[in-house]
Amino acid sequence: MNSNRDDFSEPIKRALAGRAGHRCSICKTPTIGPSDESPASFMNVGIASHITAAAPGQGARRYDSSLTSEQRSGIDNGIWLCRGCDGIVDRDAVRFPPETLKRIRRDHTEFARLGARVEAEVGLIAIGPSIIAGGQVSRFKASGIVLHLAFFLKGSAEDLFAFVRRFDTQSPLSRYVVLSELGLGGLLTEAPEFSREGASWSMTFQWQPDAPRRAVSKLAGISSRTGRMISGEEYWKQTFEAVLQQPLGTRFDNMESGSHLSELYETLSGSTWFEHLVKCELVRLASIPAPARRGGQASEYPPLLYVRHVLSVRVPDVALADERLRMEVEFDLEGHGRWTGDLTLHIYKRDALRKERAKAAWITESIRRMEKEGRALPTPTPPDGWDVVDGYPD
Numbered sequence: 255m256n257s258n259r260d261d262f263s264e265p266i267k268r269a270l271a272g273r274a275g276h277r278c279s280i281c282k283t284p285t286i287g288p289s290d291e292s293p294a295s296f297m298n299v300g301i302a303s304h305i306t307a308a309a310p311g312q313g314a315r316r317y318d319s320s321l322t323s324e325q326r327s328g329i330d331n332g333i334w335l336c337r338g339c340d341g342i343v344d345r346d347a348v349r350f351p352p353e354t355l356k357r358i359r360r361d362h363t364e365f366a367r368l369g370a371r372v373e374a375e376v377g378l379i380a381i382g383p384s385i386i387a388g389g390q391v392s393r394f395k396a397s398g399i400v401l402h403l404a405f406f407l408k409g410s411a412e413d414l415f416a417f418v419r420r421f422d423t424q425s426p427l428s429r430y431v432v433l434s435e436l437g438l439g440g441l442l443t444e445a446p447e448f449s450r451e452g453a454s455w456s457m458t459f460q461w462q463p464d465a466p467r468r469a470v471s472k473l474a475g476i477s478s479r480t481g482r483m484i485s486g487e488e489y490w491k492q493t494f495e496a497v498l499q500q501p502l503g504t505r506f507d508n509m510e511s512g513s514h515l516s517e518l519y520e521t522l523s524g525s526t527w528f529e530h531l532v533k534c535e536l537v538r539l540a541s542i543p544a545p546a547r548r549g550g551q552a553s554e555y556p557p558l559l560y561v562r563h564v565l566s567v568r569v570p571d572v573a574l575a576d577e578r579l580r581m582e583v584e585f586d587l588e589g590h591g592r593w594t595g596d597l598t599l600h601i602y603k604r605d606a607l608r609k610e611r612a613k614a615a616w617i618t619e620s621i622r623r624m625e626k627e628g629r630a631l632p633t634p635t636p637p638d639g640w641d642v643v644d645g646y647p648d
Contacts, residue, residue: 269521274334275366377435385409421445469589
């Protein structure tokens with residue numbers, strides 16, 4: 255392997271596949287599905303192809319020496335193709351110059367965004383933190399809920415096998431199923447059962463009893479914008495926004511808690527699945543108990559502890575306004591019932607997110623060191639002007 259190649263990272267590859275709807279950007283052929291070699295085999299004929307070559311040398315089509323290594327391995331230099339089209343593109347730089355490939359990618363992203371030739375009735379199913387499948391509920395029966403899994407957007411059938419096999423050794427809070435179709439989720443009572451059904455999979459599971467929620471009826475507090483007391487919907491919205499825009503790994507008192515929305519936006523905001531993924535994340539935050547805070551006991555409440563049911567989520571426009579994303583939500587709130595409102599969430603760009611995580615890690619390590627030394631000092635904050643990312647990389 256050429257160590258000088260500027261290859262794509264795994265998150266970039268997943269983002270390219272997701273934004274393309276797991277279809278080739280040129281011929282529109284699906285690039286993902288089960289294999290018949292064994293019950294656990296999984297086939298992926300998609301390739302994250304470089305628009306300009308990853309390294310110079312013989313046969314390196316469209317290599318651009320003016321690009322930095324980061325630009326060459328970045329998502330803007332990639333296009334998702336099947337193996338056949340990748341071979342054609344890799345051998346014909348005249349027919350496929352960079353401008354043409356970028357236009358093809360742009361047009362195909364719009365194709366995927368509009369949902370053309372994509373099964374609209376298929377929702378997303380999160381099975382623990384490492385698996386996201388496309389599918390739908392097929393049956394409710396005494397032994398549990400039965401799901402039809404059509405494809406894997408993240409992870410594979412092998413990962414599903416591993417999830418079941420290692421179920422008892424996993425963190426209890428990672429043993430969950432979230433259904434965007436129903437807007438519901440929960441922790442599992444036991445390892446799910448699954449079987450092969452032709453070209454797809456069937457999974458049966460049972461949820462534990464719902465996590466408790468708190469009523470919103472008497473909520474009130476200080477406005478983060480004006481400093482005055484607020485209550486009712488104004489305070490509800492502030493509470494929901496605070497939870498949803500707090501990225502994972504940026505709270506020094508609870509590094510395992512947080513939202514994935516900024517990362518989803520960074521990698522998949524142009525995907526036909528983005529709205530489904532956003533809903534999945536809101537359902538997770540509304541149904542799975544929050545991890546224990548530093549030095550505290552595990553919480554029985556989910557982060558969105560006032561939301562019983564995520565009824566709908568809509569993102570009218572993925573374009574950010576002042577780094578904020580607007581979404582329309584409909585929740586079933588404890589002690590209130592159905593509520594519809596707009597939420598505006600700050601979306602962290604990649605560098606800002608790295609800095610926030612590095613800052614939280616620095617504070618966490620400083621507190622740990624002070625406790626080890628027996629010093630009862632106030633929570634430290636990084637010195638002004640200190641480059642947290644360079645000083646304490648995440």
